[in-house]
Amino acid sequence: MPEATFLDATELVINMGPQHPSTHGVLRVILKLDGEKVIGTECVIGYLHRGVEKIGEHRTYQQFAPYVDRMDYVASVSNGLGYCLAVEKLLNIEAPPRAQAVRVILTELNRIASHLVWLGTHALDIGAITPVFYCFREREEVLKIFENYCGARLTTHAFRIGGLQYETYDGFEEEVKKFCDWFIPKVDEYEELLTGNRIWVGRLKGVGVLSAEECKEYGVTGPMLRAAGVQWDLRKAQPYSGYEQYEFDIPTCKNGDTYDRYTVRMEEMRQATRIIRQAVDRIPSGPIMGKVPKVVKPPVGEVYVSIEAPKGELGYFIVSDNSTQPYRVRVRPPSFVNLQALDRMVRGGLVADVVAIIGTLDIVLGEVDR
Amino acid sequence: MADEQKPEGSAAPPPSGGEAASPTEKPAAPAPKPAVPKPAAAAHAAPPKPPAVMVTTPWEGDVTQLLKERFGGDITEFSTYLGQNFLVAKPDAVIAILDTLKLELDFDYLVDVTAVDYPKRADRFDLVYILYSFARNERIRVKTMIPDGYSPATAVTVHLTANWLEREVFDMFGIEFAGHPDMRRILLPEEWEGYPLRKGYSILQQDDGWVRENLGIESAQ
Numbered sequence: 001m002p003e004a005t006f007l008d009a010t011e012l013v014i015n016m017g018p019q020h021p022s023t024h025g026v027l028r029v030i031l032k033l034d035g036e037k038v039i040g041t042e043c044v045i046g047y048l049h050r051g052v053e054k055i056g057e058h059r060t061y062q063q064f065a066p067y068v069d070r071m072d073y074v075a076s077v078s079n080g081l082g083y084c085l086a087v088e089k090l091l092n093i094e095a096p097p098r099a100q101a102v103r104v105i106l107t108e109l110n111r112i113a114s115h116l117v118w119l120g121t122h123a124l125d126i127g128a129i130t131p132v133f134y135c136f137r138e139r140e141e142v143l144k145i146f147e148n149y150c151g152a153r154l155t156t157h158a159f160r161i162g163g164l165q166y167e168t169y170d171g172f173e174e175e176v177k178k179f180c181d182w183f184i185p186k187v188d189e190y191e192e193l194l195t196g197n198r199i200w201v202g203r204l205k206g207v208g209v210l211s212a213e214e215c216k217e218y219g220v221t222g223p224m225l226r227a228a229g230v231q232w233d234l235r236k237a238q239p240y241s242g243y244e245q246y247e248f249d250i251p252t253c254k255n256g257d258t259y260d261r262y263t264v265r266m267e268e269m270r271q272a273t274r275i276i277r278q279a280v281d282r283i284p285s286g287p288i289m290g291k292v293p294k295v296v297k298p299p300v301g302e303v304y305v306s307i308e309a310p311k312g313e314l315g316y317f318i319v320s321d322n323s324t325q326p327y328r329v330r331v332r333p334p335s336f337v338n339l340q341a342l343d344r345m346v347r348g349g350l351v352a353d354v355v356a357i358i359g360t361l362d363i364v365l366g367e368v369d370r
Numbered sequence: 371m372a373d374e375q376k377p378e379g380s381a382a383p384p385p386s387g388g389e390a391a392s393p394t395e396k397p398a399a400p401a402p403k404p405a406v407p408k409p410a411a412a413a414h415a416a417p418p419k420p421p422a423v424m425v426t427t428p429w430e431g432d433v434t435q436l437l438k439e440r441f442g443g444d445i446t447e448f449s450t451y452l453g454q455n456f457l458v459a460k461p462d463a464v465i466a467i468l469d470t471l472k473l474e475l476d477f478d479y480l481v482d483v484t485a486v487d488y489p490k491r492a493d494r495f496d497l498v499y500i501l502y503s504f505a506r507n508e509r510i511r512v513k514t515m516i517p518d519g520y521s522p523a524t525a526v527t528v529h530l531t532a533n534w535l536e537r538e539v540f541d542m543f544g545i546e547f548a549g550h551p552d553m554r555r556i557l558l559p560e561e562w563e564g565y566p567l568r569k570g571y572s573i574l575q576q577d578d579g580w581v582r583e584n585l586g587i588e589s590a591q
Contacts, residue, residue, distance in 0.1 A: 045557065
């Protein structure tokens, strides 16, 4: 943003955040307005910076695993999965099939939980008060499954390097199945509230358009890229954890506007349920932990491993120097990269749409700032 | 030493006991384990030591062919490690390589830009660009080594997403990108001193400094 000390009479700079309810955390956006039109923005981030990457260099590989949950705390299971896969790649091992199936179930449940938080807060920002209560009610059921499984609800640390720490509890399969059966009608319920709602459609259609080309240019991934018409999902493109065994579709849309991103995420929740159902039906028996030495000391080398987190491509670039601690851990956070496109999306639009666009980005500031 | 991570992958000594077996082996285990044969010639005392450099294999394909023709000596290495391809290039050539990769080989998505600090090396930093091609479903890394104080050219001219990613590298490592439109700190406050992800930056520094100044004690740890 140009450092304009003197503004035109019609220009106005307003400050949104860091303590603003619709920025979903501590995001500060400086908006330069011409009347109601946005002519420039600047994001000020880093309020939640905890130096996760630096901490990683001072912890052993196992000790660092709980820290990654604190980045995208709405989808902590995905964070953990990505990290475990990266270290496993570095060690050149794989989790046993049973562990992989349970990992898929928990990760997809977490995708649903993450999308529910997005939907509830997004609708709340736009003025629909009801959905947030519905969404949090359903999310509670997911968190109960997490709690039963590993004792934690939010920052779960559900996986370990090489597999799982805990066996599934008695009745795990039934509970997950019951959740799936119960959840699909709830998605229909949200759609009844929102999909055809005139206010909802009016506020979202044609707002914050990001074309496929622009998405690639800005490195935007996840549902935002799919809403622009690119059928790309790492679970299909470069399957991990046995995703190739499951049948599911990659929902896409054409226009790349806020409404399309809504449609894509709603369908993703349905597809996640589909994956969970298949995975629960065929959890193989066997060990849950692979052959991992007590002291994890990967050979000298570096790997980049990424997964399809609810927000987009979540990657870990880890450099090992054959000691017990990573030489360097780099997290490629989807929220951080996607947030960069905010300026492109709001420029030229109305100030009221900024709130809708921040909502549709589905960012978690813990992950933006790390 | 790990800091001596030289790029001569092919010249590295072979691993002593297969691919993954040796590092997982418990060192100094007295149990007679004939499974891992010790290298006869090397006078290793007890444990089969994993090599101190990254054991890579050469990478060849249509990508490397085109790049070799185009850039010749500017690219010093094409390697694969654990199935992941990367190339090492001279710092001046990186932007041209990224451009060629994007326009002619469809590597149109810059996934990440990051750095690794090796303080003991003359070319102190590894600068790493991770690229992906939607059309080819392929991921590669472009690496370069730069000394402290060197200003690599910005990649914003090729990929817009490099803007924030390079700002973060600057914030954490103090690598200034020449020609970047907005070279400022991004996560840390503007007045922050030092670059946290450099190896010399102690993890306790901030904490100790604060308690010394405000509480008058040496350390809170």
